[in-house]
Amino acid sequence: MSEIVLETRNLVRRFGAFLATNDVSLKVERGARHALIGPNGAGKTTLINLLTGVLPPSEGQVFLEGEDITSMASFRRVKRGLTRTFQINQLFNEFTPLETVALAIAEREGVGHNLWRSIAGYGKVIDEAAALLARFGLSSVMGERTVILPYGKQRLLEIALAFASKPRVLLLDEPAAGVPEDERHEVLQIVADLPADVTVLLIEHDMDLVFSFANRISVLVAGAVFVEGTVAEISTDPRVKAVYLGENA
Amino acid sequence: MLTILFDGIAYGMLLFILACGLTVTLGLMNFINLAHGAFAMAGGYVTVVMMNRYGISFYWCLPAAFIVSALIGLVLERTLYQWLYQASHLDQVLFSIGIVFMAIAATDYFMGGQQQLINLPPELSGRMDVFGVGIGRYRLFTIIICAVLAVALQLILSKTRFGSRLRAAVDDRRVAMGLGINVPLVFALTFAFGSGLAGLGGAMGAEILGLDPNFPLKFMIYFLIVVSVGGTSTVSGPFLAALLLGIADVAGKYYVPAIGPFVIYALMIVMLIVRPNGLFSRGGR
Amino acid sequence: MSVLPQETTVSASSSTAAAETRAAKLMKRRSRIRFYEIIVWIAAIAAYFLLPSKMLILTEIAILALFAVSLDLVLGFAGIVSLGHTAFFGLGAYVAGLMALHFIAEPVTGLIVAGITSGVLGLLTSFLILRGSDLTRLMTTLGIGLMMAEVANQMAWLTGGADGLSGFSPGPILGMFEFDLFGKVGYLYCVGVLFIGTMIMRRIAFSPFGLSLKAIKGNPMRSAMVAVPGRKRIVTAYTIAAVFAGMAGALLTQTTAFVSPDVLAFHRSADVLLVLVIGGTGYLYGGIFGAILFTLVKDWLSVITPQYWMFYIGLLLVILVLIGRDRLSRWVEYLPERFSKKEDR
Numbered sequence: 001m002s003e004i005v006l007e008t009r010n011l012v013r014r015f016g017a018f019l020a021t022n023d024v025s026l027k028v029e030r031g032a033r034h035a036l037i038g039p040n041g042a043g044k045t046t047l048i049n050l051l052t053g054v055l056p057p058s059e060g061q062v063f064l065e066g067e068d069i070t071s072m073a074s075f076r077r078v079k080r081g082l083t084r085t086f087q088i089n090q091l092f093n094e095f096t097p098l099e100t101v102a103l104a105i106a107e108r109e110g111v112g113h114n115l116w117r118s119i120a121g122y123g124k125v126i127d128e129a130a131a132l133l134a135r136f137g138l139s140s141v142m143g144e145r146t147v148i149l150p151y152g153k154q155r156l157l158e159i160a161l162a163f164a165s166k167p168r169v170l171l172l173d174e175p176a177a178g179v180p181e182d183e184r185h186e187v188l189q190i191v192a193d194l195p196a197d198v199t200v201l202l203i204e205h206d207m208d209l210v211f212s213f214a215n216r217i218s219v220l221v222a223g224a225v226f227v228e229g230t231v232a233e234i235s236t237d238p239r240v241k242a243v244y245l246g247e248n249a
Numbered sequence: 250m251l252t253i254l255f256d257g258i259a260y261g262m263l264l265f266i267l268a269c270g271l272t273v274t275l276g277l278m279n280f281i282n283l284a285h286g287a288f289a290m291a292g293g294y295v296t297v298v299m300m301n302r303y304g305i306s307f308y309w310c311l312p313a314a315f316i317v318s319a320l321i322g323l324v325l326e327r328t329l330y331q332w333l334y335q336a337s338h339l340d341q342v343l344f345s346i347g348i349v350f351m352a353i354a355a356t357d358y359f360m361g362g363q364q365q366l367i368n369l370p371p372e373l374s375g376r377m378d379v380f381g382v383g384i385g386r387y388r389l390f391t392i393i394i395c396a397v398l399a400v401a402l403q404l405i406l407s408k409t410r411f412g413s414r415l416r417a418a419v420d421d422r423r424v425a426m427g428l429g430i431n432v433p434l435v436f437a438l439t440f441a442f443g444s445g446l447a448g449l450g451g452a453m454g455a456e457i458l459g460l461d462p463n464f465p466l467k468f469m470i471y472f473l474i475v476v477s478v479g480g481t482s483t484v485s486g487p488f489l490a491a492l493l494l495g496i497a498d499v500a501g502k503y504y505v506p507a508i509g510p511f512v513i514y515a516l517m518i519v520m521l522i523v524r525p526n527g528l529f530s531r532g533g534r
Numbered sequence: 535m536s537v538l539p540q541e542t543t544v545s546a547s548s549s550t551a552a553a554e555t556r557a558a559k560l561m562k563r564r565s566r567i568r569f570y571e572i573i574v575w576i577a578a579i580a581a582y583f584l585l586p587s588k589m590l591i592l593t594e595i596a597i598l599a600l601f602a603v604s605l606d607l608v609l610g611f612a613g614i615v616s617l618g619h620t621a622f623f624g625l626g627a628y629v630a631g632l633m634a635l636h637f638i639a640e641p642v643t644g645l646i647v648a649g650i651t652s653g654v655l656g657l658l659t660s661f662l663i664l665r666g667s668d669l670t671r672l673m674t675t676l677g678i679g680l681m682m683a684e685v686a687n688q689m690a691w692l693t694g695g696a697d698g699l700s701g702f703s704p705g706p707i708l709g710m711f712e713f714d715l716f717g718k719v720g721y722l723y724c725v726g727v728l729f730i731g732t733m734i735m736r737r738i739a740f741s742p743f744g745l746s747l748k749a750i751k752g753n754p755m756r757s758a759m760v761a762v763p764g765r766k767r768i769v770t771a772y773t774i775a776a777v778f779a780g781m782a783g784a785l786l787t788q789t790t791a792f793v794s795p796d797v798l799a800f801h802r803s804a805d806v807l808l809v810l811v812i813g814g815t816g817y818l819y820g821g822i823f824g825a826i827l828f829t830l831v832k833d834w835l836s837v838i839t840p841q842y843w844m845f846y847i848g849l850l851l852v853i854l855v856l857i858g859r860d861r862l863s864r865w866v867e868y869l870p871e872r873f874s875k876k877e878d879r
């Protein structure tokens with residue numbers, strides 16, 4: 001029995017009278033490849049927002065490695081190894097990819113508060129940033145302003161940026177959406193190659209991808225967990241099919 | 250004591266009328282219009298000119314102030330403001346400060362820098378005694394007019410088609426456009442209406458608040474307090490905030506004259522810390 | 535790199551090495567001294583020799599420049615629109631005046647005390663700007679500015695009320711350089727402080743801290759998601775900016791031997807915003823370029839229309855915004871970056 005790293009208890013989030021997250025209790029084991037699926041508007045992104053502190057929950061609690069982080073600031077959660085990517089790119093438009101990634105690495109290394117030394121003096125940080133960008137095929141554009149990069153490159157940077165924080169728990173909100181076909185596979189390969197002790201929670205609409213990647217799947221419908229199980233259980237569950245066909249077809 | 254309360258209420262009501270146009274531009278259209286007071290000042294000067302130069306009755310001046318300010322608002326909205334709805338807040342701040350500066354200098358040029366006085370009609374001046382409480386007639390008049398306006402406003406926003414269109418336009422511009430609502434027109438009319446109300450407030454306030462070219466700067470902070478403390482989701486929020494501010498200000502100046510203005514700034518800062526989304530906003534979000 | 539387990543192939547590692555070299559180069563390039571920086575300081579010195587009759591306005595420019603550069607740290611880096619930056623300028627001005635009047639006439643001491651006092655006020659008030667939206671920040675900064683003006687007005691026994699503070703004269707700088715009648719020493723003193731202040735803020739700008747400020751401005755949500763402690767950073771930046779704004783105020787007091795209540799007036803907060811907007815935000819020298827342009831324009835306007843120059847300043851603001859201040863202030867990017875021409879990217 002492996003340990004639970006991320007857990008929610010009776011999580012509820014309302015927008016006005018609308019229930020976007022409805023009593024979600026979720027447990028994610030260390031090293032899991034856990035997929036979160038569900039039709040559009042099911043509340044997947046909202047759940048990630050609650051987990052990362054972008055939104056406060058209306059009710060319920062969030063635990064990270066056994067500790068209650070419900071009211072902890074986002075940046076502290078990241079420091080504790082929980083980070084994410086965004087479904088819609090959230091980048092620093094005026095930064096270059098190099099600056100973007102270097103910032104994240106500097107913060108992770110705890111030198112972000114230094115206001116006297118030039119960032120150019122942190123050789124280790126810059127080397128690591130360069131290597132990470134090379135890994136994501138971004139070396140050639142590392143000196144351009146992010147806002148002028150093609151969408152596919154921005155998407156890669158979005159994911160590279162989450163990697164820069166070296167998360168122990170990584171939440172990916174439709175990471176491959178918008179990545180050019182030829183780079184799509186590469187992105188998912190990078191995610192799949194993460195060390196086994198890194199826990200991944202993946203939101204993805206492509207079922208084939210989900211079934212080949214995940215070892216556990218939660219299906220979210222109308223804000224609540226509809227079913228949860230192994231790939232084998234979910235892929236054969238007729239109710240899941242009905243939900244998807246009913247909503248999407 | 251009760252007299253102070255009464256004066257405070259009159260003052261607060263006036264602030265509400267002055268500021269409620271700002272509630273809409275700021276709260277609903279998300280435009281930081283620091284020049285709102287300039288429209289109020291325009292209304293005030295319209296009254297002064299009509300009464301003192303042409304001897305027109307005060308009662309005619311009030312609608313005239315409304316109309317002139319609304320027209321100015323309409324013209325400025327169509328020519329300038331509309332381009333900045335999507336601009337950054339910094340741009341809006343700079344732009345509206347620019348308008349304030351221009352308004353101040355232009356007023357100074359045409360009207361001179363001195364305080365303007367108006368002679369109220371005799372039936373509105375003086376005090377009367379009601380159960381031992383000294384009540385200024387003009388203040389009573391102000392309260393009545395403002396209360397009627399506040400109720401009318403609430404009804405317009407919640408009951409009429411224009412109100413629902415405005416709310417739709419504000420909620421989601423694109424959807425409203427799709428529904429065939431002429432969003433720019435709705436915005437322009439709203440802006441003009443808000444400016445007109447400010448002008449009316451300026452006309453009525455010339456007696457109570459005073460009127461000189463620095464009016465827009467002097468009262469900028471008051472308007473902003475009303476809006477930010479009252480929140481922008483309702484009419485009643487800013488209304489209560491304005492009342493509270495009016496009473497606090499009058500009482501502060503009366504009981505602790507040395508630190509009078511201090512009281513409201515301190516109050517405002519405390520409120521902003523405790524309730525950054527406004528005192529009466531529906532929490533959450 | 536431990537995230538990336540299979541960096542083994544020769545080609546991969548050699549391309550990584552190439553990337554590292556380029557990254558190091560790019561990063562050094564970021565903080566390199568620009569061509570215009572050198573020009574600015576040479577011009578400042580040259581002005582001393584070439585324009586001996588213009589010392590007063592040049593001094594005014596240097597003071598306004600320091601004030602604007604300090605605001606840039608808040609506005610251009612952290613992205614906080616402040617309508618009350620003059621609270622710190624004014625406090626520094628009064629503290630320097632009171633120091634000279636009651637304690638020590640030596641200016642540098644007064645300058646430092648003024649900076650520290652303003653910094654303390656900055657630190658205390660920075661907590662008020664952490665919450666809420668742009669609007670609440672505008673309100674609180676404006677409120678703090680107005681409150682300071684009110685305090686100065688009410689505490690007439692200390693501040694001289696509406697008459698201001700006078701009757702003191704600053705002693706020789708560091709006990710050595712006496713202020714002269716033509717303001718030459720005063721000018722050099724102000725330029726010296728401006729230089730040191732700008733250099734300090736420049737270091738901050740290119741540090742990891744400076745980068746994180748820009749990240750907070752660019753995208754606060756994402757900056758939190760890369761572990762930037764936004765509030766702490768804003769508190770620090772705001773405090774530092776307050777220190778330099780206070781010093782700018784102190785310079786004004788010391789070079790004019792007078793403190794007027796006008797140092798806390800709202801229009802000063804608006805002016806300094808305009809200065810930054812003219813010069814461009816986010817690269818520090820915008821404050822200096824803006825101060826030069828603003829002061830010259832204002833000086834010219836107050837000659838042709840002494841009473842109504844405010845109108846044209848307002849007009850300038852409106853036009854600037856309508857044209858698009860980004861486009862306007864991007865002119866700096868067209869300045870040559872360095873002396874040698876070609877440079878690989």
Ligand SMILES: Nc1ncnc2c1ncn2[C@@H]1O[C@H](COP(=O)(O)OP(=O)(O)OP(=O)(O)O)[C@@H](O)[C@H]1O
Binds near residue numbers: 040041044
């Ligand atoms: N800030 C908000 N205010 C109001 N409603 C919101 C807000 N954020 C999300 N919602 C609503 O909550 C519901 C869930 O949204 P969410 O983005 O979590 O869905 P999702 O499962 O991620 O969908 P998708 O597959 O399209 O990304 C939607 O109906 C959405 O309209």
Ligand SMILES: [Mg+2]
Binds near residue numbers: 044045046
């Ligand atoms: Mg989503």
